[in-house]
Amino acid sequence: MTRILVLMIALAGIFSLAACGGGNNATGGGNGGNGGGNTAAGGDGSGDDGSGDDGTSAGPEKLIITAIPDDNADKLKENYGKVAKYLESKIGIPVEYMHVENYAAAVTALANGKAHLSWMGGVTTVQADQQTKGQAEVVCCRDIDKKFHTYFIANVDSGIGEVKNLKDLAEAAKGKSFTFGSKGSTSGHLMPRHFFTTQSGSKPEDVFSNVAYSGSHDKTLAQVADGSFAVGALNFATYDKSSDELKAKAPIIYTTPNYVDYSWVAHKDLGADLIGKIRTAFLEMDKSDEGKAILGFFKAGSFVKADLKEWDGIKAVMEAGVDIGG
């Protein structure tokens, strides 16, 4: 008898849960429609045809561009689609954007001929140079890339205020949780780690209770803002253009010194001619309306000339080693 009673209660519980679900349905209905916009995430444009990799001296029939995935996939696909279209109109051969899932894949794609031109971060620019055995050429970078910096942000409820340097942060945030962006990111991992270790004298792993890698700058901001992590590091460009609501929940507590970051990197196989054309196309981007729209996405005023030598600083930091404890 008691067992039947227990069963009845359990059943009643389940039904009432179901009823709850039904009740919320009406209020949650609006949510269902919201996300309809980004249905194409993940799939299209992913993978590649492998068709353009025979271009050695004559140049490829089709230019394949790629980019490190430092923002959400839909945005990247939309905007690099525009870049591809713009380049196509300037250099006269078909251009296609290939989406990759992580930073290393962009470097590998460039190194083994799966892509010809890639939008790289600081670390990935150096890695591209190393992995192509010196066959990488920096086409150009943004005006803002020459004075790039990282923000350390903290959740507003975490009780960590603005700090003078990262030594103070190490003391204030000891035992709290921390997140970098992507593992291969310059502004989201390498440089904040470098500044943290040189200034505080200890590894983030030894100071924070938990050091995570959110995967991208926008996720870092979201996760610090919602309290999943107390402290995080992300690049200034992503932070500056995000909503005020997020900024209020995750204020800046420290700004790092400047360093050089992103660049367009081409494989020298393309030939000096074609690389020259691509460079001109980027450098005069701020002259057309179409180009200005693209620059808006890149958060830049214009693209400027750059040389691989400018990335020597990043290279030195990388050579000093990235010790994550494994």
Add this chain to the structure above:
Amino acid sequence: MTGTTGTVDRYAAKRPWGHFAALVIIAVLVAGSFWAADWDFTALTDSVKRARALERALELVVSFSHPDFSAKWASRCWELTLETLSAAVFATFMAIIFAYLLAMGASRAVCVGEESPRGWLRSFPLRSPRAALCSLCRLILDVLRSVPDFAWAVILVAVLGLGPVTGAVALGLNVTGILGKLYSEFWDNINEKEYEQIRSLGAGRLKTFLYGIRPLASRSVQSFTLMRAECAIRNAAVIGAVGGGGLGAEIMYQIGMGKWDKITTLMIFTLGLTLSADLASNFIRRQLRNDPNHPRAVRTRSTAMSVARGYIGVGFGLCIVMWAVWFMGWGNSAGPKGKAKNYLEPLANLASGEELSRFEFFEDLLSPDFDMVVWGGQDIYAIRANPFPDPDAPLGMFMITKETEGIRMFEHYGVLDVFDGDAWTAWEKELSKWFVWRVIKSAAVPVSMAIIGTLLGVIGAMLLTYPHSVAFQLESQQFTGETPHPVIRALRFVQMVLARGIGLVSRGVPEVMWAFLFIAFFGPGLLAGAIAIALHSLGVLVRVFSETVDNVPYRNFEQGFRGSRMTCFAYTAGPMSWRDWMTYSFFQFESNVRMGIVLGIVGVGGLGFFFTFNFEWFRFEKASTYLLVMVAITVVIDRISRGLKLSRIKS
């Protein structure tokens, strides 16, 4: 020797100390796994975090009432489901072919056959060219099996690019290893006497295999192949998370964005896929089952029908394979602009050898880093000028890095200090300077996750088996002698349906997907991973547990029945099925360790995480050391299971 001592000895030998030993070992393992890895329970103890986790879990539950079934989203999910299915089928098909060939090499009975060496020579791998081939094939299978499909995918993405074919090849490699090992074990376990006559008629090794060994093992081979195919489908649904195409990439992305209504749709499609795979494989199984005495065998009157059954089963399987190849090559319109995209092309290029040159890129994977320099005991520092000088900071102008930190094992504590706790801490600290030790230590994460997860899963499955079993819920009157009231029967039926529903959902949703969800609830960590593993193990185990219970003849319960179904279950059904339960649990543990590594790759931490990190930073020589440890773990667990004589294969 007097009679008394003999009796005492006999009783002593029978004394059931084994169970107590097992309990102690389990307790030690549990304590060890909490001690060896960093468990973070704040998600459960801290009220703010707990509230947040609950809130998100509730959001997911609530969203089940309004999944996003808008035409656009549903059709996208459908396309991804097809892509997942084709990748899994393609992978299994390739795996069967390669596993068969490799298993023929790895099976001692097939490859080596009769031999004259005796004693230690019998297990010496280089005793004959055949034996050497056998060992080589076993080694290849071990490596293929112990590197998880996700790790293969991480490596292959760089060569084949993103897309379903990468996932398919990655899955295929892993499944080849698993199937190859199973096949060769099946063949080796067949008693030589059963095919002696074929040998005596003068058949060579190949003929003995084809006409003697193969047919005798065919039923096990068939049923385990189908079981693996189901697993491959589950894994294909999530392998997209590391670039393998299919549902996985989308699932991970949407969980990151917190779009619960879309996640629900994806989960429903995944469940639909895994459940229909279940049904399809049961259909094939039924058609191919040629044992007329099997209780669930299809009995047909006409000869034509019974002959046709085999063709129907094989034909059905082949149709799916052909569809998968067509879909991957020409049918998938999920590409840009709705244009069919040939995903097989990279594979064809690979076969043509042109792309093989790209593997040069991974040369360093062949030279693992053993970091032997540290044993020299010398510290080597490197001082570089800081390219970003900061005069205020303590190390601002320079970057000082320890290139090598020498190990001085017994500097502070001698060998004789073994009873001093501090000595052990100090020794461990010294040893941690050795990269290989850090790699081995990182294996603590997947292993402790697997221990805790499996234990929770097994306990849960045992409890759920009671409401899950037909024998105890629907047909209990067969041995209790009661005539239950229709309401009570209805309640028992509802209870069973609920239990089956729980089992179905928790095994139909892949572990990795559970892990994504629990990471979203609790944050990344061992807790999320262990719960995911526990939940999935629960689903898998409750099915086999209750199958063993249901297979016990009712007359055995009749004698053990003491008036309560619950006690009858606990004291009769449980002990009767105990041995089988433990065997299944151990195999679940084995696969959970591999899953622990995979969960590390997707963000939980430990071995898998460090492997991907080093791989993505192009430190292939270090990544390679991690791969070696993955292989080592599998081999060790394998040897333990052989030592415990837990074999899936009943002789």
